[in-house]
Amino acid sequence: MNKLDMTQAIMVAKETKEVSWENIAEAxxxxxxxxxxxxxxxxxxxxxxxxxxxxxxxxSAEVREALEQYPTKVWDQAVPTDPLIYRLYEVVGVYGPTMKEIIQEKFGDGIMSAIDFNMSIERKEDPKGDRVIVTMDGKFLPYKAW
Amino acid sequence: MNKLDMTQAIMVAKETKEVSWENIAEAxxxxxxxxxxxxxxxxxxxxxxxxxxxxxxxxSAEVREALEQYPTKVWDQAVPTDPLIYRLYEVVGVYGPTMKEIIQEKFGDGIMSAIDFNMSIERKEDPKGDRVIVTMDGKFLPYKAW
Amino acid sequence: MNKLDMTQAIMVAKETKEVSWENIAEAxxxxxxxxxxxxxxxxxxxxxxxxxxxxxxxxSAEVREALEQYPTKVWDQAVPTDPLIYRLYEVVGVYGPTMKEIIQEKFGDGIMSAIDFNMSIERKEDPKGDRVIVTMDGKFLPYKAW
Amino acid sequence: MNKLDMTQAIMVAKETKEVSWENIAEAxxxxxxxxxxxxxxxxxxxxxxxxxxxxxxxxSAEVREALEQYPTKVWDQAVPTDPLIYRLYEVVGVYGPTMKEIIQEKFGDGIMSAIDFNMSIERKEDPKGDRVIVTMDGKFLPYKAW
Amino acid sequence: MNKLDMTQAIMVAKETKEVSWENIAEAxxxxxxxxxxxxxxxxxxxxxxxxxxxxxxxxSAEVREALEQYPTKVWDQAVPTDPLIYRLYEVVGVYGPTMKEIIQEKFGDGIMSAIDFNMSIERKEDPKGDRVIVTMDGKFLPYKAW
Amino acid sequence: MNKLDMTQAIMVAKETKEVSWENIAEAxxxxxxxxxxxxxxxxxxxxxxxxxxxxxxxxSAEVREALEQYPTKVWDQAVPTDPLIYRLYEVVGVYGPTMKEIIQEKFGDGIMSAIDFNMSIERKEDPKGDRVIVTMDGKFLPYKAW
Amino acid sequence: MNKLDMTQAIMVAKETKEVSWENIAEAxxxxxxxxxxxxxxxxxxxxxxxxxxxxxxxxSAEVREALEQYPTKVWDQAVPTDPLIYRLYEVVGVYGPTMKEIIQEKFGDGIMSAIDFNMSIERKEDPKGDRVIVTMDGKFLPYKAW
Amino acid sequence: MNKLDMTQAIMVAKETKEVSWENIAEAxxxxxxxxxxxxxxxxxxxxxxxxxxxxxxxxSAEVREALEQYPTKVWDQAVPTDPLIYRLYEVVGVYGPTMKEIIQEKFGDGIMSAIDFNMSIERKEDPKGDRVIVTMDGKFLPYKAW
Amino acid sequence: MNKLDMTQAIMVAKETKEVSWENIAEAxxxxxxxxxxxxxxxxxxxxxxxxxxxxxxxxSAEVREALEQYPTKVWDQAVPTDPLIYRLYEVVGVYGPTMKEIIQEKFGDGIMSAIDFNMSIERKEDPKGDRVIVTMDGKFLPYKAW
Amino acid sequence: MNKLDMTQAIMVAKETKEVSWENIAEAxxxxxxxxxxxxxxxxxxxxxxxxxxxxxxxxSAEVREALEQYPTKVWDQAVPTDPLIYRLYEVVGVYGPTMKEIIQEKFGDGIMSAIDFNMSIERKEDPKGDRVIVTMDGKFLPYKAW
Structure with a gap:
C-alpha cells in the first residue's frame, strides 16, 4: 500500500468514527x-x-506498514494556491530576510533545522476574533568551517 | 529616497554604532x-x-520619510535559495497541508491572517544545542458565505 | 465523494432539470x-x-457531504488561458498597482481581504452593447505593527 | 522622457504639493x-x-508628451507578491471559473472586455471594519461565428 | 460527453466518411x-x-450537445513545440511590437479583438513553391478613458 | 551602435520630423x-x-550600419503581457491546432515558413467599428523524407 | 491507433524479431x-x-495508418534530462551563437531549415575511443525583405 | 578584462579590419x-x-589574458528565441530520442561527449538552394558499471 | 515490462525477502x-x-530484460523537494562555483565526467552524531581545442 | 564593501600574486x-x-570585514548551464533517489546535513586519464518525532 492510499484509508476511518486529529494523536x-x-x-x-x-x-496491517515507510516528500506547487497555505508562503516571502537577521544576530551564522524540528498549533481566544498560534521549535545548526 | 537606499543607510548606521536589532527595537x-x-x-x-x-x-529626514512610505512587497525568488530561508519554505511545503488540517479542525473553514499577524523569535538554551523558537500569532479569518 | 465528482453530479442535474445558477441560488x-x-x-x-x-x-447524501467539506483551493494555470478568465488576470496586471495606490490612499497601509469578501455580477443594458458589472466587496485589513 | 521617468516626476510633484489622486483626478x-x-x-x-x-x-511639456504616448503594458511578476495585489490575483484564481459560469449564463458565449472597461473603488463604512468596494464595468463581447 | 470525446468522435467519422474540413464546413x-x-x-x-x-x-445527439457547450479554452504549452504552431508563435514574438506600432498608427491606442474576430486560410499557387495566405480580421477596440 | 540605440535614434527622428511608418516605408x-x-x-x-x-x-552613418547588421532576435516574455500583443498570442493558442488541420489538409505534412514570409496590415472601414486586417503570406515547406 | 500505441507496437515487434533500426530502414x-x-x-x-x-x-493495417498520419510534434521537457539528449541541448547552448556567426558569414542573414533537413549518424573508429559523427544537412533560408 | 568586454573588443577590431571568422581562424x-x-x-x-x-x-594584452581565462558557460534563454538558434533547439526536441536510439544501437549504453567534441560548418551548393552542412564529432562515452 | 514496473517488482521482492541493498549488491x-x-x-x-x-x-525473465534495457533518465522536479535530495541540490548551488575553481586549478579547463563516474556512500561513526561520507570519483575530461 | 566587490578584489590579488587557492588556504x-x-x-x-x-x-580592512559578514546564499540558475556544474546537478538528478535509498538504509529516516558538512577535492592519477575525487562528509540528522 502506498502513502496516498494509506492517507485515503485513514481519512475514511477518521470520518466514520467521527474522531478528530487530536483524538488520534492522544491515542x-x-x-x-x-x-x-x-x-x-x-x-x-x-x-x-x-x-x-x-x-x-x-x-489493516497494510496501513501500518505504509505508516512505517520512510516518505519521499514531494509537493507539486512551488507557490501554493490554497489561501491558508499561501499565507504561510507569504510570511516566508515577507519575513524571511527579517528572520535571517534576527536568528543570526542571536546565534551567529547558521540556520534553524527543519529536521530536528517540531511545531504546535494552538487556539487563543480573543474578543476581537480568536487567533492561531503557531510555534516552531528547531535546533540551531551553525555552519562549520573546515 | 527609496526603500533600498533606506535599508542601506540603516545598515551602515547600525554597523557604525555597533547596535543590534534588539537595541534598535527597544529604542x-x-x-x-x-x-x-x-x-x-x-x-x-x-x-x-x-x-x-x-x-x-x-x-536624516529622508530616511524617516522612506520608513513611513507604504511598501510594495516584492521578492524575486519563488523558491528561496538561502539555506536559512529555504528551511522555512520547506516547512511550508512539508507541513502546509498538516497545518490546514489542524487549523480548520480547531476553527472551521478559514485561514490564519498574514496581515493581522505578529511574530517573535527567541533562543531557548538546550544542552544538545540551543533552539530557535518562532511564534506566529495571526487572527483566524473565517470564509464568509453570502 | 470528492469535490470533482460532486461538481460533475451537480452539472448533470442542473442540465437535466434545466435550471440556472440563479434558480439554484434562489432555492x-x-x-x-x-x-x-x-x-x-x-x-x-x-x-x-x-x-x-x-x-x-x-x-444524494454523498453530494451533500462533499458540499460541506472544506475545500483545498487549487488552480493549475498560474496564467489562465481561457479568454474570459485571462481578461480578469489582465485587469489585475494592468490595474493592480493603481488599485494599490487608490485603496491605500483611502484606507492607509493594508489590503482588501479575499476571505471576508463577497462578489456580485449583474447585466446592465446598454444600446452600444450590454455590460457586465462585477462588484467586489472586501473588508479592509490594516497591517498591524507590534 | 519615458513612462518610468514620467511616473517618477508625477510622484515627486504629488508629494511636494501634498495632493491626493482624487485631487489630481478632479483637476x-x-x-x-x-x-x-x-x-x-x-x-x-x-x-x-x-x-x-x-x-x-x-x-514640464516632456511629462505631458510622455502622458500622451501609447503605453506598452508590461508586468514582471506572472504571480504578484505584494499582498494587496496578490489577493486580487487570488480572487481570479478562486472565482474565475465561477465568474465564467455566471457571465456566460447571463450573456451567452463571450467575455467581459478589459479594453472597453472602467473601474471605480469606494470606501464603505462598516462598524465591523470599513470595506473596499471595487466595481468593474466592461462591455460584453460575444464570440463571433463566421 | 465532454469536448475531448466529441473531437475524437468527429475525427473518426471524418476519416471513415473520407471527407475534408472544407466538406464539413460547406455542409x-x-x-x-x-x-x-x-x-x-x-x-x-x-x-x-x-x-x-x-x-x-x-x-449522435450527445456530440451535438457537446458542440453547443461553451468551451473553456485551455492550452498546455505556453511555448508550443509543434513546428507549424511554433512558427506562428515566432511571428508574434518577432513581429508583435511591429504590429503594435502599425495598428496604433492607423487606429490610435487600442487593440485588435480576438473575440470579434475571424480568420481564413488560402493556398496561393507560386512556381517557387505554393504559399499559405492567412487573413485575420478583428474589430479594433479603442481603450476607453473614464 | 547597437540595435537598441539605433531604434532610439529612429524614434526620436520620426517624432521630430512628424512622419509616420507609412511615410518612412514609402521613402x-x-x-x-x-x-x-x-x-x-x-x-x-x-x-x-x-x-x-x-x-x-x-x-548618421552609424545608424545605417546598425540597420544593416544581422539581428539576434530576442524577446523576453514567453507570454507577452501587452494586450495588443497578447491577443495575437491568444489567437495562436486558440486557433493554432485549427490552422495546423487546415494548412495540412490543403498542402500535406509541412509548415508555413516564418522566414520566407511577409505580412501586411490594413484598416477596413465598418459602420459597427473599423477592423484590422492582418494578412500573412508564408511559403509552404513540406517535411522532407530521406 | 494513436502514435504512442504505434511506437509501442513497433518496439515490441523489433525486439521479438531481433532486428535493428538499420535493418528496418533498409527494408x-x-x-x-x-x-x-x-x-x-x-x-x-x-x-x-x-x-x-x-x-x-x-x-497490422492500424499501425500503417498511424505511420501515415501527420504528427503533432510535442516534447515535455524544455530542458531535457537524459544525459545523451542533454549533451545535444548543451551543444546548442554553448555553440548556438557561434553557429549563427559562422552560418551568417557564409550565407548572409537567414537560417538553416529544420524542415528541409536531413541527418545521418555514423560511428568512426578511433584508438582513443570511437567517435559519434552527426551530420546535419539543412537548406539555407534567407530572410525575405518586402 | 572580462569575457564580455573581450568579445566586444574583438568584434570592433574584426569589423574595422574587415576580416572574417575564417580569416581569423586561419591566422x-x-x-x-x-x-x-x-x-x-x-x-x-x-x-x-x-x-x-x-x-x-x-x-591588447588584456584581451589576450581574457581569451586564456577558463569561461563559465552561461546562457539565459532555456528556450532560445533567435530563429537560427531555435531551429537547432527544435532539432534536439524532434530528433533527440531518435538520436538516442541510433547512437545506443551503434555503441551500447552511453553518450556522445560535448567536451571531447568538435564541429565544422560547411556550405554545399545546390541548385534548389544552397545547404548548411553541420558536422558534429564527439567521443562516445560508455556508462561505467562499478 | 517497463522500468517502473521493474522497480516495483524488485521493491516488493526486497521487502518480502527482507534483504538490504547491500545484500543485493553482494549477490x-x-x-x-x-x-x-x-x-x-x-x-x-x-x-x-x-x-x-x-x-x-x-x-521473472521480464524483470531481467527490463534491467538490461538502456534507460531514458528523466526526473520531474528541476528543483527536488525531498529534504535529503534537496540538500544535495543545495550543495551544488552553494559549492558549484567553488568546485569549478578547485577542479580547474588542479586539472586545467574541463569537467568531471558524470558518465565515467562512480560513487560510494559510507557511514562514519562519530560521538557527536554519525556522518555520511559520499565519495564521487569521475574522470577529468579536458575541453578539446580544434 | 559587499561580497561581490570582495570576490573581485581577491581575484585580482590572487592573479597578481600568482598564488593558487591551495596557497591561500594554507596561509x-x-x-x-x-x-x-x-x-x-x-x-x-x-x-x-x-x-x-x-x-x-x-x-584592505574592508575586504576583511566583507569576509566576516554572514552571506545570503543566492544562485540565479535553478538548472546551472556551465558544463562542470551541470554534471554535478545531473549526478543529483540521476543518483538522488539512489542516495536516499542507501543513506536511509544505513541510518534510518533522516538526511545528510549540508550545514554540518565539509568537502574535499583531490586529483587521483590514472593512466587512462586522471580522476577527480570529491568527498562529501555531512552529519546524519534523523527526523525527530514529537
Whole structure:
C-alpha cells in the first residue's frame, strides 16, 4: 500500500468514527501536528505508534506498514494556491530576510533545522476574533568551517 | 529616497554604532521582528516610530520619510535559495497541508491572517544545542458565505 | 465523494432539470456567485444550505457531504488561458498597482481581504452593447505593527 | 522622457504639493482610477487631459508628451507578491471559473472586455471594519461565428 | 460527453466518411476555420449548425450537445513545440511590437479583438513553391478613458 | 551602435520630423511592416534601403550600419503581457491546432515558413467599428523524407 | 491507433524479431534516422514506406495508418534530462551563437531549415575511443525583405 | 578584462579590419568554429593561440589574458528565441530520442561527449538552394558499471 | 515490462525477502550504489548481473530484460523537494562555483565526467552524531581545442 | 564593501600574486574548498582567518570585514548551464533517489546535513586519464518525532 492510499484509508476511518486529529494523536501518544503529518504521508511512524493508530482506527496491517515507510516528500506547487497555505508562503516571502537577521544576530551564522524540528498549533481566544498560534521549535545548526 | 537606499543607510548606521536589532527595537519601543522588517522595507512605520529610529541612529529626514512610505512587497525568488530561508519554505511545503488540517479542525473553514499577524523569535538554551523558537500569532479569518 | 465528482453530479442535474445558477441560488437562499463557487468546489456549504441544494436538485447524501467539506483551493494555470478568465488576470496586471495606490490612499497601509469578501455580477443594458458589472466587496485589513 | 521617468516626476510633484489622486483626478476631470493608471504608465492621456494634469502639478511639456504616448503594458511578476495585489490575483484564481459560469449564463458565449472597461473603488463604512468596494464595468463581447 | 470525446468522435467519422474540413464546413454553411475550431473544442456551435454537422457525419445527439457547450479554452504549452504552431508563435514574438506600432498608427491606442474576430486560410499557387495566405480580421477596440 | 540605440535614434527622428511608418516605408520603397520591423531591430536592411532611410530621416552613418547588421532576435516574455500583443498570442493558442488541420489538409505534412514570409496590415472601414486586417503570406515547406 | 500505441507496437515487434533500426530502414529503403523518427512518431511516412515497414515487421493495417498520419510534434521537457539528449541541448547552448556567426558569414542573414533537413549518424573508429559523427544537412533560408 | 568586454573588443577590431571568422581562424591556425566560440567567450584559448589572435587583430594584452581565462558557460534563454538558434533547439526536441536510439544501437549504453567534441560548418551548393552542412564529432562515452 | 514496473517488482521482492541493498549488491557482485541505481531504473545492467539479481530475488525473465534495457533518465522536479535530495541540490548551488575553481586549478579547463563516474556512500561513526561520507570519483575530461 | 566587490578584489590579488587557492588556504590554515567558498561569498570567515587572508594577499580592512559578514546564499540558475556544474546537478538528478535509498538504509529516516558538512577535492592519477575525487562528509540528522 502506498502513502496516498494509506492517507485515503485513514481519512475514511477518521470520518466514520467521527474522531478528530487530536483524538488520534492522544491515542497514539504523540502531538497532533506530528501525528497528522505522518497520516498525510510526510513523516514515518515508529512501529509501536503505527500499531496504536491502526488499532484505534481499526485499520489493516497494510496501513501500518505504509505508516512505517520512510516518505519521499514531494509537493507539486512551488507557490501554493490554497489561501491558508499561501499565507504561510507569504510570511516566508515577507519575513524571511527579517528572520535571517534576527536568528543570526542571536546565534551567529547558521540556520534553524527543519529536521530536528517540531511545531504546535494552538487556539487563543480573543474578543476581537480568536487567533492561531503557531510555534516552531528547531535546533540551531551553525555552519562549520573546515 | 527609496526603500533600498533606506535599508542601506540603516545598515551602515547600525554597523557604525555597533547596535543590534534588539537595541534598535527597544529604542523604537516595538518588537525586534517588526522593527527589522520595517528597516528591510517590508513594513511601513508610523511617524513617531520612524522619528525615534532616526534619532537613535542619527539618520536624516529622508530616511524617516522612506520608513513611513507604504511598501510594495516584492521578492524575486519563488523558491528561496538561502539555506536559512529555504528551511522555512520547506516547512511550508512539508507541513502546509498538516497545518490546514489542524487549523480548520480547531476553527472551521478559514485561514490564519498574514496581515493581522505578529511574530517573535527567541533562543531557548538546550544542552544538545540551543533552539530557535518562532511564534506566529495571526487572527483566524473565517470564509464568509453570502 | 470528492469535490470533482460532486461538481460533475451537480452539472448533470442542473442540465437535466434545466435550471440556472440563479434558480439554484434562489432555492438555497444565497447569492448566485457564492452558490456557484461552492458547486464548483471552491467554497464549503453550511449543512442546511447543502441540504437545500440537494433537495432542489434531487441529489444524494454523498453530494451533500462533499458540499460541506472544506475545500483545498487549487488552480493549475498560474496564467489562465481561457479568454474570459485571462481578461480578469489582465485587469489585475494592468490595474493592480493603481488599485494599490487608490485603496491605500483611502484606507492607509493594508489590503482588501479575499476571505471576508463577497462578489456580485449583474447585466446592465446598454444600446452600444450590454455590460457586465462585477462588484467586489472586501473588508479592509490594516497591517498591524507590534 | 519615458513612462518610468514620467511616473517618477508625477510622484515627486504629488508629494511636494501634498495632493491626493482624487485631487489630481478632479483637476483633470476624470475618474481617480483611470487618472492614476495613466500616471503609472498604463494608459495614454488625450492631449487636453495631459495638459490639465501638468498645469495642476507644474510639470514640464516632456511629462505631458510622455502622458500622451501609447503605453506598452508590461508586468514582471506572472504571480504578484505584494499582498494587496496578490489577493486580487487570488480572487481570479478562486472565482474565475465561477465568474465564467455566471457571465456566460447571463450573456451567452463571450467575455467581459478589459479594453472597453472602467473601474471605480469606494470606501464603505462598516462598524465591523470599513470595506473596499471595487466595481468593474466592461462591455460584453460575444464570440463571433463566421 | 465532454469536448475531448466529441473531437475524437468527429475525427473518426471524418476519416471513415473520407471527407475534408472544407466538406464539413460547406455542409454546415460556415467557414472552414471556424467549423474546424468548433470541432476541436475551441468554439461553441449554435444549435442549427451543430445539428447540420451531426446529420452530415451521422453523429449522435450527445456530440451535438457537446458542440453547443461553451468551451473553456485551455492550452498546455505556453511555448508550443509543434513546428507549424511554433512558427506562428515566432511571428508574434518577432513581429508583435511591429504590429503594435502599425495598428496604433492607423487606429490610435487600442487593440485588435480576438473575440470579434475571424480568420481564413488560402493556398496561393507560386512556381517557387505554393504559399499559405492567412487573413485575420478583428474589430479594433479603442481603450476607453473614464 | 547597437540595435537598441539605433531604434532610439529612429524614434526620436520620426517624432521630430512628424512622419509616420507609412511615410518612412514609402521613402525606403518597401512595405510598412517590414520597414518598421527593421527599425525595431528585428530585420536587417540591405545597404541601399538603410541609406535611403537615413537620408530621409537625417540620421548618421552609424545608424545605417546598425540597420544593416544581422539581428539576434530576442524577446523576453514567453507570454507577452501587452494586450495588443497578447491577443495575437491568444489567437495562436486558440486557433493554432485549427490552422495546423487546415494548412495540412490543403498542402500535406509541412509548415508555413516564418522566414520566407511577409505580412501586411490594413484598416477596413465598418459602420459597427473599423477592423484590422492582418494578412500573412508564408511559403509552404513540406517535411522532407530521406 | 494513436502514435504512442504505434511506437509501442513497433518496439515490441523489433525486439521479438531481433532486428535493428538499420535493418528496418533498409527494408523500408530510407535512412535509419528518418525511419526511426517516423517510428517514434515524429515524422509521417508515405503510404508505400509504411506498407513496407508493416510487412517487414508483420504489423497490422492500424499501425500503417498511424505511420501515415501527420504528427503533432510535442516534447515535455524544455530542458531535457537524459544525459545523451542533454549533451545535444548543451551543444546548442554553448555553440548556438557561434553557429549563427559562422552560418551568417557564409550565407548572409537567414537560417538553416529544420524542415528541409536531413541527418545521418555514423560511428568512426578511433584508438582513443570511437567517435559519434552527426551530420546535419539543412537548406539555407534567407530572410525575405518586402 | 572580462569575457564580455573581450568579445566586444574583438568584434570592433574584426569589423574595422574587415576580416572574417575564417580569416581569423586561419591566422590562429585553428578551425573557424572553435576560434569563434573562444572569441564569443565559450572556450579558453591556449596562450600561443591567444597571442596569435591579438597580434593579427592588433589587440591588447588584456584581451589576450581574457581569451586564456577558463569561461563559465552561461546562457539565459532555456528556450532560445533567435530563429537560427531555435531551429537547432527544435532539432534536439524532434530528433533527440531518435538520436538516442541510433547512437545506443551503434555503441551500447552511453553518450556522445560535448567536451571531447568538435564541429565544422560547411556550405554545399545546390541548385534548389544552397545547404548548411553541420558536422558534429564527439567521443562516445560508455556508462561505467562499478 | 517497463522500468517502473521493474522497480516495483524488485521493491516488493526486497521487502518480502527482507534483504538490504547491500545484500543485493553482494549477490550481484557490484557496488551498492550502482546496483541500487540500476534497480531504480537509472542504469542498465549487463546480462549476467541482471540474471544474478533475478535469481537472488526470484524474479521473472521480464524483470531481467527490463534491467538490461538502456534507460531514458528523466526526473520531474528541476528543483527536488525531498529534504535529503534537496540538500544535495543545495550543495551544488552553494559549492558549484567553488568546485569549478578547485577542479580547474588542479586539472586545467574541463569537467568531471558524470558518465565515467562512480560513487560510494559510507557511514562514519562519530560521538557527536554519525556522518555520511559520499565519495564521487569521475574522470577529468579536458575541453578539446580544434 | 559587499561580497561581490570582495570576490573581485581577491581575484585580482590572487592573479597578481600568482598564488593558487591551495596557497591561500594554507596561509589561512583551512581547507582549500572552504577557503575558496568564503572567497566566492558563500561562507563567512571567523575574524582571525579573514585577517590572515588579507595579510597574505595585501588586502584592505574592508575586504576583511566583507569576509566576516554572514552571506545570503543566492544562485540565479535553478538548472546551472556551465558544463562542470551541470554534471554535478545531473549526478543529483540521476543518483538522488539512489542516495536516499542507501543513506536511509544505513541510518534510518533522516538526511545528510549540508550545514554540518565539509568537502574535499583531490586529483587521483590514472593512466587512462586522471580522476577527480570529491568527498562529501555531512552529519546524519534523523527526523525527530514529537
Amino acid at each position: 497514539v501518544g504523540m502531538s497532533p501536528v506530528w501525528t497528522t503529518s505522518a497520516c498525510l504521508g510526510m513523516n514515518s511512524m515508529p512501529s509501536d505508534k503505527a500499531s496504536a493508530l491502526c488499532q484505534y482506527l481499526d485499520l | 523604537v519601543g516595538m518588537s525586534p521582528v517588526w522593527t527589522t522588517s520595517a528597516c528591510l522595507g517590508m513594513n511601513s512605520m508610523p511617524s513617531d516610530k520612524a522619528s525615534a529610529l532616526c534619532q537613535y541612529l542619527d539618520l | 438555497v437562499g444565497m447569492s448566485p456567485v457564492w452558490t456557484t463557487s461552492a458547486c464548483l468546489g471552491m467554497n464549503s456549504m453550511p449543512s442546511d444550505k447543502a441540504s437545500a441544494l440537494c433537495q432542489y436538485l434531487d441529489l | 483633470v476631470g476624470m475618474s481617480p482610477v483611470w487618472t492614476t493608471s495613466a500616471c503609472l504608465g498604463m494608459n495614454s492621456m488625450p492631449s487636453d487631459k495631459a495638459s490639465a494634469l501638468c498645469q495642476y502639478l507644474d510639470l | 454546415v454553411g460556415m467557414s472552414p476555420v471556424w467549423t474546424t475550431s468548433a470541432c476541436l473544442g475551441m468554439n461553441s456551435m449554435p444549435s442549427d449548425k451543430a445539428s447540420a454537422l451531426c446529420q452530415y457525419l451521422d453523429l | 525606403v520603397g518597401m512595405s510598412p511592416v517590414w520597414t518598421t520591423s527593421a527599425c525595431l531591430g528585428m530585420n536587417s536592411m540591405p545597404s541601399d534601403k538603410a541609406s535611403a532611410l537615413c537620408q530621409y530621416l537625417d540620421l | 523500408v529503403g530510407m535512412s535509419p534516422v528518418w525511419t526511426t523518427s517516423a517510428c517514434l512518431g515524429m515524422n509521417s511516412m508515405p503510404s508505400d514506406k509504411a506498407s513496407a515497414l508493416c510487412q517487414y515487421l508483420d504489423l | 590562429v591556425g585553428m578551425s573557424p568554429v572553435w576560434t569563434t566560440s573562444a572569441c564569443l567567450g565559450m572556450n579558453s584559448m591556449p596562450s600561443d593561440k591567444a597571442s596569435a589572435l591579438c597580434q593579427y587583430l592588433d589587440l | 550481484v557482485g557490484m557496488s551498492p550504489v550502482w546496483t541500487t541505481s540500476a534497480c531504480l531504473g537509472m542504469n542498465s545492467m549487463p546480462s549476467d548481473k541482471a540474471s544474478a539479481l533475478c535469481q537472488y530475488l526470484d524474479l | 589561512v590554515g583551512m581547507s582549500p574548498v572552504w577557503t575558496t567558498s568564503a572567497c566566492l561569498g558563500m561562507n563567512s570567515m571567523p575574524s582571525d582567518k579573514a585577517s590572515a587572508l588579507c595579510q597574505y594577499l595585501d588586502l
